[in-house]
Amino acid sequence: MAQELEIQTQIMDDQVVVELKGPIDEDADFSQVKSIEGDSYVFDFSQVEMINSCGVREWISFIESLPENANIIYKACPQVVIEQINMVQGFIRKGARIDSFYAPYYSEEKDEVQSVLLKSDDILDGKAPEKKDPQTGEVLEFDAIEAQYFNFLKQNN
Amino acid sequence: MHLKTNLLLDVHEDQKGLFDLDKLSHQGIETTFGGQRQKDSYLLLSTRSPRFAQQLDALSETEQKEKLLLYSEESEVQNVLDILGPSNICHLVGKGPYLNSEIITNIKKLEYSNFSGIEKNLKEDAQIKSTHILHSKDINDEFTNLLNGLSFNQFFETPIDYLRVIYNELATNAFHHTEEAHEAQRSDSVFLSPEKAVEVKIGIDKERVILSIKDQMGELTREKVLASIERGFKERTPKTREKGAGLGLYMVYNHANQVILNTKKNDYSEIMAVIEANKRYLNYKKRVTSFHYFECQKR
Numbered sequence: 001m002a003q004e005l006e007i008q009t010q011i012m013d014d015q016v017v018v019e020l021k022g023p024i025d026e027d028a029d030f031s032q033v034k035s036i037e038g039d040s041y042v043f044d045f046s047q048v049e050m051i052n053s054c055g056v057r058e059w060i061s062f063i064e065s066l067p068e069n070a071n072i073i074y075k076a077c078p079q080v081v082i083e084q085i086n087m088v089q090g091f092i093r094k095g096a097r098i099d100s101f102y103a104p105y106y107s108e109e110k111d112e113v114q115s116v117l118l119k120s121d122d123i124l125d126g127k128a129p130e131k132k133d134p135q136t137g138e139v140l141e142f143d144a145i146e147a148q149y150f151n152f153l154k155q156n157n
Numbered sequence: 158m159h160l161k162t163n164l165l166l167d168v169h170e171d172q173k174g175l176f177d178l179d180k181l182s183h184q185g186i187e188t189t190f191g192g193q194r195q196k197d198s199y200l201l202l203s204t205r206s207p208r209f210a211q212q213l214d215a216l217s218e219t220e221q222k223e224k225l226l227l228y229s230e231e232s233e234v235q236n237v238l239d240i241l242g243p244s245n246i247c248h249l250v251g252k253g254p255y256l257n258s259e260i261i262t263n264i265k266k267l268e269y270s271n272f273s274g275i276e277k278n279l280k281e282d283a284q285i286k287s288t289h290i291l292h293s294k295d296i297n298d299e300f301t302n303l304l305n306g307l308s309f310n311q312f313f314e315t316p317i318d319y320l321r322v323i324y325n326e327l328a329t330n331a332f333h334h335t336e337e338a339h340e341a342q343r344s345d346s347v348f349l350s351p352e353k354a355v356e357v358k359i360g361i362d363k364e365r366v367i368l369s370i371k372d373q374m375g376e377l378t379r380e381k382v383l384a385s386i387e388r389g390f391k392e393r394t395p396k397t398r399e400k401g402a403g404l405g406l407y408m409v410y411n412h413a414n415q416v417i418l419n420t421k422k423n424d425y426s427e428i429m430a431v432i433e434a435n436k437r438y439l440n441y442k443k444r445v446t447s448f449h450y451f452e453c454q455k456r
Contacts, residue, residue: 113437
């Protein structure tokens with residue numbers, strides 16, 4: 001596991017794309033991102049391994065420091081990050097949205113839970129979309145409580 | 158030493174099937190449903206019992222702490238804010254797949270006044286690893302070392318992710334509540350002498366994985382821990398003016414299936430977090446978190 005958060009940034013089509021890798025904790029340093037002026041920020045959480053309570057605080061402080069009218073998108077949020085988001089207010093700033101995230105689906109045939117990438121736009125009326133096992137075609141069962149797991153979508157709006 | 162004690166189950170009619178009286182009896186716990194509680198017997202009282210309030214009132218403060226197991230199927234927020242917070246109840250057993258094992262383990266610990274250590278919460282064939290940490294910046298590396306060689310095949314896909322958060326919160330707290338960390342910010346290094354090292358254990362058997370973080374200070378109390386968890390449920394935002402964010406124990410409570418606090422004043426505090434084995438993430442989340450507090454009085 002990376003000892004400290006690694007941040008890679010690039011500018012793509014007027015968007016500041018930020019890849020985050022490792023733990024978001026009390027040592028997280030976002031100054032590299034703050035120094036880039038942009039209208040739109042896309043944060044890729046796919047390689048974030050953990051966010052602790054101090055990391056939540058650092059993140060909220062950082063995200064609040066971005067320009068007020070900036071477009072902010074979170075993508076590929078791991079399950080554990082979604083859980084933290086659901087537990088804490090302020091992680092998703094007003095106007096920010098989660099574009100995509102991982103969710104648990106259960107395969108009865110394989111007796112295992114799979115982490116499936118979902119788009120927020122695919123969640124209609126708080127219901128998980130149907131997903132199939134890529135190898136067997138088995139229809140998988142959404143393996144969380146929808147109202148709880150998708151609670152962050154209310155903050156999205 | 159063979160256990161011999163009595164347990165009165167005062168539960169709702171439709172909850173009776175949850176209890177394996179034969180299994181309890183085999184472990185020396187003679188169990189009855191309803192009726193009058195005998196002196197010195199344990200009481201497992203359900204929040205859905207028609208006699209809930211009456212039974213609680215009949216118990217002395219000491220009996221509530223030492224002889225009562227409260228069984229709850231309520232939500233986490235109700236358990237913390239409406240039950241544990243306003244009371245001095247020390248044992249809340251949440252609805253879960255290993256209910257009878259949990260009852261047996263905790264009654265044994267109470268009967269023998271033998272609380273500390275994850276071994277008491279694990280089967281005899283459990284795999285256990287331990288380490289002592291002297292430097293706060295070694296916390297994450299030590300977690301990786303502890304996990305080496307452990308198999309989580311009987312769990313849903315991602316228990317390690319939740320163990321990592323739990324471990325980080327508890328270990329960081331253990332370092333930053335020492336005298337050595339008095340002036341330190343959370344991002345600062347804290348070094349402890351060997352006799353004050355934070356002791357970490359992880360144990361796994363076919364039914365559960367347990368993480369134990371033990372300090373050598375003994376300043377934690379039931380009230381301090383619950384106050385912090387309560388704040389998390391009420392505020393759901395980080396503190397901004399203090400060293401810690403005030404959400405760590407709240408996160409631990411939400412991620413663990415059981416939270417167990419063993420303390421000996423001015424000697425040690427041990428917090429254990431249990432995640433129970435099951436292949437479904439849904440069942441992991443549906444499990445109502447148990448809370449157990451043990452205070453060692455022995456000299």
